[in-house]
Amino acid sequence: MEIQLKSLRVRNVHLDFDLSLEFDDGSTVGLSELDVDGLLVDEDNQFEGLRALNPLVGAICSTAEVTTSGALVIGFGSRAVIRASPRDDVESWEYTAASGATVLCLPGGEIEYLAAPEARRAESHRPGLPAIDATAVRISVGEDGGITFSDNTMIRTTVDLASAYLVLRESVRAIRHLDGVHCLELSSGYVVRSSSP
Incomplete structure (x- = not known):
């Protein structure tokens, strides 16, 4: 199964609870564990993963597919290949299209599809400085x-x-x-x- 990322450019890389790639059409891929060119990244070395994915900002996706085992493989030509294999205990990856439709890999490799919500609200942030004690x-x-x-x-x-x-x-x-x-x-x-x- 193909994920609709081919020819899209990576706009941002985010790190919160997982690592995620944001593409120029607004679609995202969240990854709880991934292999990027032989480097295994999970909860224990997310900052190393952020550094490894940072060079992909501006890169164009050449391939994006889900294997029969549930692994997501995303290629960026000669720049990098990302592989997110299924995990036993948590979701390993989540693709959200610009429309809000979602494909996710549940524990064990089962793939779930969620339709786009009727109205998708754009993510917005309040302007100004954070409050003292904001995290x-x-x-x-x-x-x-x-x-x-x-x-x-x-x-x-x-x-x-x-x-x-x-x-x-x-x-x-x-x-x-x-x-x-x-x-x-x-x-x-x-x-x-x-x-x-």
């Missing part, structure tokens, strides 16, 4: 790079992927403004800088 719930790299917080705010910034573990799931402890730059101190001690919220 960083998603790191995004790519065209819409930034950090999304638990209070639904998002700041546009570039995250140093080697230090991403100091950002995700950390809370805002203080916000300072220095020469037009917002400096958010997180509970890890890491400081995030953004010129605009």
